[in-house]
Amino acid sequence: xxxxxxxxxxxxxxxxxxxxxxxxxxxxxxxxxxxxxxxxxxxxxxxxxxxxxxxxxxxxxxxxxxxxxxxxxxxxxxxxxxxxxxxxxxxxxxxxxxxxxxxxxxxxxxxxxxxxxxxxxxxxxxxxxxxxxxxxxxxxxxxxxxxxxxxxxxxxxxxxxxxxxxxxxxxxxxxxxxxxxxxxxxxxxxxxxxxxxxxxxxxxxxxxxxxxxxxxxxxxxxxxxxxxxxxxxxxxxxxxxxxxxxxxxxxxxxxxxxxxxxxxxxxxxxxxxxxxxxxxxxxxxxxxxxxxxxxxxxxxxxxxxxxxxxxxxxxxxxxxxxxxxxxxxxxxxxxxxxxxxxxxxxxxxxxxxxxxxxxxxxxxxxxxxxxxxxxxxxxxxxxx
Amino acid sequence: xxxxxxxxxxxxxxxxxxxxxxxxxxxxxxxxxxxxxxxxxxxxxxxxxxxxxxxxxxxxxxxxxxxxxxxxxxxxxxxxxxxxxxxxxxxxxxxxxxxxxxxxxxxxxxxxxxxxxxxxxxxxxxxxxxxxxxxxxxxxxxxxxxxxxxxxxxxxxxxxxxxxxxxxxxxxxxxxxxxxxxxxxxxxxxxxxxxxxxxxxxxxxxxxxxxxxxxxxxxxxxxxxxxxxxxxxxxxxxxxxxxxxxxxxxxxxxxxxxxxxxxxxxxxxxxxxxxxxxxxxxxxxxxxxxxxxxxxxxxxxxxxxxxxxxxxxxxxxxxxxxxxxxxxxxxxxxxxxxxxxxxxxxxxxxxxxxxxxxxxxxxxxxxxxxxxxxxxxxxxxxxx
Numbered sequence: 001x002x003x004x005x006x007x008x009x010x011x012x013x014x015x016x017x018x019x020x021x022x023x024x025x026x027x028x029x030x031x032x033x034x035x036x037x038x039x040x041x042x043x044x045x046x047x048x049x050x051x052x053x054x055x056x057x058x059x060x061x062x063x064x065x066x067x068x069x070x071x072x073x074x075x076x077x078x079x080x081x082x083x084x085x086x087x088x089x090x091x092x093x094x095x096x097x098x099x100x101x102x103x104x105x106x107x108x109x110x111x112x113x114x115x116x117x118x119x120x121x122x123x124x125x126x127x128x129x130x131x132x133x134x135x136x137x138x139x140x141x142x143x144x145x146x147x148x149x150x151x152x153x154x155x156x157x158x159x160x161x162x163x164x165x166x167x168x169x170x171x172x173x174x175x176x177x178x179x180x181x182x183x184x185x186x187x188x189x190x191x192x193x194x195x196x197x198x199x200x201x202x203x204x205x206x207x208x209x210x211x212x213x214x215x216x217x218x219x220x221x222x223x224x225x226x227x228x229x230x231x232x233x234x235x236x237x238x239x240x241x242x243x244x245x246x247x248x249x250x251x252x253x254x255x256x257x258x259x260x261x262x263x264x265x266x267x268x269x270x271x272x273x274x275x276x277x278x279x280x281x282x283x284x285x286x287x288x289x290x291x292x293x294x295x296x297x298x299x300x301x302x303x304x305x306x307x308x309x310x311x312x313x314x315x316x317x318x319x320x321x322x323x324x325x326x327x328x329x330x331x332x333x334x335x336x337x338x339x340x341x342x343x344x345x346x347x348x349x350x351x352x353x354x355x356x357x358x359x360x361x362x363x364x365x366x367x368x369x370x371x372x373x374x375x376x377x378x379x380x381x382x383x384x
Numbered sequence: 385x386x387x388x389x390x391x392x393x394x395x396x397x398x399x400x401x402x403x404x405x406x407x408x409x410x411x412x413x414x415x416x417x418x419x420x421x422x423x424x425x426x427x428x429x430x431x432x433x434x435x436x437x438x439x440x441x442x443x444x445x446x447x448x449x450x451x452x453x454x455x456x457x458x459x460x461x462x463x464x465x466x467x468x469x470x471x472x473x474x475x476x477x478x479x480x481x482x483x484x485x486x487x488x489x490x491x492x493x494x495x496x497x498x499x500x501x502x503x504x505x506x507x508x509x510x511x512x513x514x515x516x517x518x519x520x521x522x523x524x525x526x527x528x529x530x531x532x533x534x535x536x537x538x539x540x541x542x543x544x545x546x547x548x549x550x551x552x553x554x555x556x557x558x559x560x561x562x563x564x565x566x567x568x569x570x571x572x573x574x575x576x577x578x579x580x581x582x583x584x585x586x587x588x589x590x591x592x593x594x595x596x597x598x599x600x601x602x603x604x605x606x607x608x609x610x611x612x613x614x615x616x617x618x619x620x621x622x623x624x625x626x627x628x629x630x631x632x633x634x635x636x637x638x639x640x641x642x643x644x645x646x647x648x649x650x651x652x653x654x655x656x657x658x659x660x661x662x663x664x665x666x667x668x669x670x671x672x673x674x675x676x677x678x679x680x681x682x683x684x685x686x687x688x689x690x691x692x693x694x695x696x697x698x699x700x701x702x703x704x705x706x707x708x709x710x711x712x713x714x715x716x717x718x719x720x721x722x723x724x725x726x727x728x729x730x731x732x733x734x735x736x737x738x739x740x741x742x743x744x745x746x747x748x749x750x751x752x753x754x755x756x757x758x759x760x761x762x763x764x765x766x767x768x
Contacts, residue, residue: 094756101750190752320747327744327751334755339723342763360711363704366485367711368574371718372478379726383767 060095067100070137070199072171082190083176087345097190100197105323107139107201108310109192111217113243114227116208119253123227123293124204125161130299131202132169139200140164142175143188143207143217171200185216186333192220214243219329222319223248223309225302228270230254230263230290244270245277248286248309251302255290263290282318284309348381349374444479451484454521454583456555466574467560471729481574484581489707491523491585492694493576495601497627498611500592503637507611507677508588509545514683515586516553523584524548526559527572527591527601555584569600570717576604598627603713606703607693609686610634612654614647614674628654629661632670632693635686639674647674666702668693732765733758 058066058077066074082093114120128138164170173195176187192203205221207213218224226247244250250270255263270288279285287305291298313319343349356374359365442450442461450458466477498504512522548554557579560571576587589605591597602608610631628634634654639647654672663669671689675682697703727733740758743749 094752097752098750101752324745324747327747328741329751331740331744331751331754331758334751335727335758336724338755338759339727340720343719343723356715357712360715361708363708363711366482367714367718368478368481368485370715371722374715374719375722379766382763 060092060099063092063096064099067096067194067198068103072198075171075194075198076173078194079173079191082194083187093190097193100193103197104193105196107192107196107203108223108306109203109205109221110306111214111221111224112204112206112227113208113214113217113224114229114253118227118229119293120206120227121161123251123253123291124206125164126293126296127299127303128161128164128170128204129167130296130303132167134303136202137169137171137200138167138202138204139171139173139192139195140204140206141173141188141191141195143181143185143205143213171195171198181213181216182333182337185213185220186330186337188216189220189330214246218246219326222313222322223306225306226250228252228266230259230266244273248280248282248284249302249305250274250286250288251298252288252290253293255298256292256295259292260290266290282309282313282322283316284312284318342382343378346378346381348377352377444476444483447476447480448483451480451578451582452487456582459555459578459582460557462578463557463575466578467571477574481577484577487581488577489580491576491580491587492607492690493587493589493605494690495598495605495608496588496590496611497592497598497601497608498613498637502611502613503677504590504611505545507635507637507675508590509548510677510680511683511687512545512548512554512588513551514680514687516551518687520586521553521555521584522551522586522588523555523557523576523579524588524590525557525572525575525579527565527569527589527597555579555582565597565600566717566721569597569604570714570721572600573604573714598630602630603710606697606706607632607690609690612636612650613638614643614650628657632664632666632668633686633689634658634670634672635682636672636674637677639682640676640679643676644674650674666693666697666706667700668696668702726766727762730762730765732761736761 058074063074063078063081067078078093078096081089082097084090084093112120112124114123124140128140131138161172165172173191176184188205192205195203205217207217214224224246226243226249228250230252252263252266252270267288267290274286274288289298289302289305291302293299310319313322344353352374356365356370360367360370442458447458447462447465451462462477462480465473466481468474468477496504496508498507508524512524515522545556549556557575560568572589576589579587589601591601598608608630610627610633612634614636636647636650636654651672651674658670658672673682673686673689675686677683694703697706728737736758740749740754744751744754
């Protein structure tokens with residue numbers, strides 16, 4: 001039921017009214033340009049001073065110049081605009097995305113998942129710093145909507161990745177806080193475009209390995225890495241079955257000194273489990289690695305494995321096919337969300353939907369009749 | 385992307401053109417009134433003679449009269465109408481549903497799930513015949529869209545429930561063949577209304593316990609029964625965890641003579657597993673039963689358990705609250721689907737979407753631009 005960014009804007013101006021309901025639902029919109037931490041438990045501004053200064057809104061040209069120059073502050077502001085629920089931001093956000101598109105697509109997009117406790121933040125920090133030492137620029141995005149994030153997404157606690165936060169070649173962006181998983185996922189995907197245009201050539205999309213969000217991540221990455229821990233019980237692996245089937249690579253973390261044997265047991269356990277799955281469409285048989293993010297062991301091998309996978313799938317054509325299929329998926333996702341949004345943000349609907357919901361909950365109107373009446377209201381109003 | 389029945393019809397007439405694409409996607413519409421087996425691997429007509437005769441289309445009054453009299457042939461025809469994708473059927477289908485609503489809601493709605501091999505068809509047949517002997521009229525509906533059904537839904541093979549098929553107090557209806565899970569689920573829910581109006585006071589909704597369809601079933605039943613088998617490994621139970629959390633009752637089937645001990649072990653295993661879950665909202669602690677559908681043992685106890693659950697939840701108010709919450713859910717589902725359908729059945733969109741999809745797949749247009757252009761096309765057209 002959440003209504004996100006609007007693709008319809010060019011054809012149908014949205015009434016800029018009744019935002020209260022949305023703000024209640026989705027959190028009040030930040031008006032500071034530096035509110036990059038929106039969505040995590042930090043104040044909406046890094047420096048309250050900026051709140052006063054920032055009255056001037058950047059033009060699209062200014063945004064584009066900043067993004068293409070790799071200006072992280074302006075990139076942040078642009079992503080904030082893309083995530084915004086305010087009607088007046090839609091047009092400009094869409095314009096920026098479209099103008100970034102020709103500069104996008106040239107990064108390595110890697111999905112990283114793992115249950116809380118798998119050491120995801122340490123892993124991302126360690127491999128992230130290694131990747132930038134190899135000359136890459138890294139962007140770390142997240143995809144967990146609020147409800148899930150509280151369960152343990154690393155980006156909720158940036159302090160756990162302190163060296164990465166201060167790495168000048170790294171841009172970390174928490175998950176958008178508002179909205180359904182579908183909405184959050186779409187915004188994350190749009191953020192990828194912007195980051196790529198800003199020159200980031202490695203993108204990590206992290207997610208907590210507990211829910212539906214893996215499918216969303218899978219729909220926007222070139223490689224999906226599942227982080228596991230040495231000594232995790234069978235039960236855990238049972239739950240992860242669907243996710244394991246999506247994984248192009250598994251890394252057993254916490255193969256720390258003294259724990260190598262357990263890690264090796266876990267590695268062969270997972271390798272055996274992977275043997276039970278059919279060969280993925282990519283034609284690449286997923287491999288299982290062990291590593292110690294804390295001690296830095298095994299990370300170069302994992303990065304080599306990532307590069308091998310990409311080389312292999314680029315050669316056999318899967319890489320591009322996969323990206324094109326993802327685009328098709330997102331075309332439909334964008335349409336469906338814009339349709340919902342056009343409805344749920346319609347002024348008449350916003351005025352009535354609560355009342356109808358109550359009537360249905362009180363058994364005073366059937367769901368069928370309620371839906372039909374609301375739809376009539378909506379279609380009559382947009383025809384006017 | 386599938387487009388189902390139309391709730392928008394009263395406000396926006398759908399162009400009755402370009403059905404070819406839909407028929408390709410969803411299977412050609414049956415034109416015989418007796419095509420109750422549509423969607424399973426049987427010919428679309430029971431008796432080809434009827435194809436010629438059935439030119440006369442029933443009026444809504446005739447449909448209503450037949451349904452309220454419990455005429456199974458007319459009930460079948462009405463459900464076929466509800467499932468129909470033909471624009472000219474929408475109005476009448478919606479009218480019939482609305483007129484059935486005051487006569488609906490008075491049945492016991494039971495969801496039954498279990499993986500292929502759990503003996504679902506034998507179980508439904510045995511308990512179904514028992515239920516009618518107790519004086520009930522039983523309707524067995526299904527909710528698995530084509531792709532899933534082929535994996536083993538019992539209704540794909542009616543011959544396995546031969547005595548139930550010939551039981552005059554039983555109405556069996558296969559799952560609608562066409563469409564997304566959401567669409568199929570909505571039609572199944574509408575079929576419940578019609579069956580209830582026709583006097584069926586026990587409704588089974590069966591589903592294969594392998595996918596997302598359990599959530600859909602859960603959204604339309606009063607009680608959710610999970611069928612398991614004695615001796616199923618731990619691995620299987622891992623997969624079923626999410627479904628187990630939804631279950632109000634678990635029945636271990638195949639507790640046949642000689643197999644009692646294994647069934648008893650499975651029973652205590654599942655009972656222990658259930659102890660790990662928090663108390664459900666219903667306030668009813670799920671129980672685990674054993675039964676042998678083949679030998680008929682344990683079925684009366686299961687039926688008593690169902691009645692106990694319903695009595696308990698009716699007393700504590702959960703029963704009605706649950707139904708009202710389901711109605712709210714379906715109000716939103718109906719709206720969202722009608723919105724999608726209005727878009728994807730729009731003549732201009734039907735003419736263009738294939739081309740756009742190809743452009744996106746060939747990487748010649750971005751998903752963002754494609755979505756935006758199609759949405760502009762759509763909104764311009766409905767404003768005219």
